[in-house]
Amino acid sequence: MKRRDPTIYQVAEGAGVSITTVSRVLNAPHRVNEDTRKKVLKAIEELHFVPKAEASARARKDFKRIGVLTPYFTEPSFVQRMRGISNVMMGSEYELIVYAVESLAQLRGYLDMLPISRRIDGLIIMSLPLRNGDAERIRDNHLQTILVEYNHPFFSSIEIDNEYGGRLTAEYLLGKGYRRMAFIGEAGEPPYSLHPSAFRLTGFQQALSKAGVPLTEEYIGLNPLNMERVIEQTNLFLDLPEPPEAIFACSDIQAVGVLKAARRRNLRVPEDLAVMGFDNIDLADYMELTTVDQSLDESGRTSVEILMGRLTDPTRPIQNIKLQLNIVERSTV
């Protein structure tokens, strides 16, 4: 003879509350009075109650889960967006699932799977390219999605204008009187990720040309995101017959490499060499790095907010947001 597992009903009876309350202490503990919660928990313990996953799944209309699909999960700039996301999610009833991508195959896998496997309510796609087929599948399966650093007509998005960022930097540096400049960007990026570096370069180059100080080949260094390579590249620049007076690194992390190289050569910054970064991650403040702020935290925060908005009311319109870019003056320029 089988003894039936205890149900939420016996727990409710045991604790002297309604089944709703029991359900709530399991799914939204903060919405239950502390004492009640303890009573229920005690009853649960005593009865060795284990909720039947299938029954919950059946009754549940949604999962209250938001997924974040992201490359370089632990790179500072991504972490900072994550911080924004995490901050708003923490106050909510949603769980945060991280899908870290490190290969094209993996990205494809997630994009195929996520909209169909139905385990999340909403998806934030960070700095990852979407093909039309993917977009259609996501839309057809009604998976609420927002794109960060990318866009597609089907979805809301949050971006910055990278080209403008390049121009802005050029103008700022020009305004400070620098003429001979160099650019350090990313190269050999994996095929699954986006390449904002190229756009920043375009804008930078454009503005420089317009000002009559074109950026020639030897002053452009594209390297894999790797500290040593950046240092080497900087040395290459500095060994040029006419070394640059200022270097624009397309990310703060790369700017650190430039700074390191300068330090090793006992160069004064910014007197001997000005250094400009991009992103304004916490590190930039720590190192007193002059950089372009792209509101990373805000980007993350807003992305979840928009997503949650549509989750609670799917009729809300798609939004395409362009975040502002601002130069943060510190001491390396």
Place this chain on the structure above:
Amino acid sequence: MKRRDPTIYQVAEGAGVSITTVSRVLNAPHRVNEDTRKKVLKAIEELHFVPKAEASARARKDFKRIGVLTPYFTEPSFVQRMRGISNVMMGSEYELIVYAVESLAQLRGYLDMLPISRRIDGLIIMSLPLRNGDAERIRDNHLQTILVEYNHPFFSSIEIDNEYGGRLTAEYLLGKGYRRMAFIGEAGEPPYSLHPSAFRLTGFQQALSKAGVPLTEEYIGLNPLNMERVIEQTNLFLDLPEPPEAIFACSDIQAVGVLKAARRRNLRVPEDLAVMGFDNIDLADYMELTTVDQSLDESGRTSVEILMGRLTDPTRPIQNIKLQLNIVERSTV
């Protein structure tokens, strides 16, 4: 996301029968008239109907989930452990769920609910205290768990010896010839988190006393983790009649504050002031900070590995790991 898979209701409607009949062709085909059965089967095909229970059972089968319960989710040292975790999880079939804790109540809530509502298969608890009741509940509900930076007889754990770290630092600094030293640690930490800072101080103080250069009150500064406060504290030290020759900050982040203060005063590091950190986060390398390495990445990596090991084979023994501590010499000492 709202469920949009077809249900037996749809199928019933499509085939022009009742849900009972549909249910029967699925579960007791012989009790259904052949023609009716064919009609129903056709409708099932057309709608790509998959019984819900099966679907979720299958989904559940090939998609396991590991939760990470953590405070300060986006603080560099935690991120670095996360990186280790993420690295090994990425190749696996597990999903990573992040439970960010920022209050005692929240911690309690998670600890109460996680073991009961079976939404995860395994749990990593980072730098968070466990009470006996929690530990029992987790064990009784058979939720595989590993503790990072804490321990309890029921579970595997990964830790470092913070007191030893303090001693190690003291001895290193002593060996370098420094005598007048100061310590910057954390204070006013929230009640839900651990306080490794205190142990590091103990060890530091001990070793110093033993060497005959005791650390007196004025040379100990405990502050909330906040850049400005650290800078102020450093200034306080530096304004002492006998300012310290070396400052040991109990985390790299705080060491940055010390460095900032030194820079503002135009002090040469390490000539005028030596600075020592703790953690060895990426930042330490960027800033050439001498520090104590505590293998953060490794700690994360190992924690998941052990957890996964037990998930696939629950008979595997509990492991209690002590990670080694090593001084990384750079240029601030």
Place this chain on the structure above:
DNA sequence: TTGAAAGCGCTAACAG
């Protein structure tokens, strides 16, 4: 052979 209707254990909308 079939269908109406009553659960299964749980969640959620809505009052109070």
Place this chain on the structure above:
DNA sequence: CTGTTAGCGCTTTCAA
């Protein structure tokens, strides 16, 4: 903060 009540998708009576 808590309870009432109406589902969720499906199976199982029980009549017809």
